[in-house]
Amino acid sequence: MIDSIQSVRSFSTSALTETATENTVAGSTLQSALAPSAPQPMSFAQVLGDMATDAVNALKLSETKSFEAVQGKASTREVVDAVMSAEQALQTAISIRDKVVTAYLDVARMQI
Known part of the structure; x- marks a missing residue:
């Protein structure tokens, strides 16, 4: 499951690279043509990729805390907080999917 979420991140990164390559104009990108102080909007793919990365990190932290609790290195509260955070991230990812x-x-059902 975690590996499939990470593949979304790699897909969005490759799509952004292709888009940046296509937007090259006479040796300078469109981004450099804009004012340097203007904030750059995030693409939808970048937002989804960042969210997928955050979900993966939450799941890994939850797993790590669970193992630490079994070893007696983490408190119950830390484990519960990590598991709840991972559950929330997973539910959000499922909802978006x-x-x-x-x-x-x-x-697909639209008539043309």
């Missing part, structure tokens, strides 16, 4: 699938099915 369901919304994306629903949106895809809606688009």
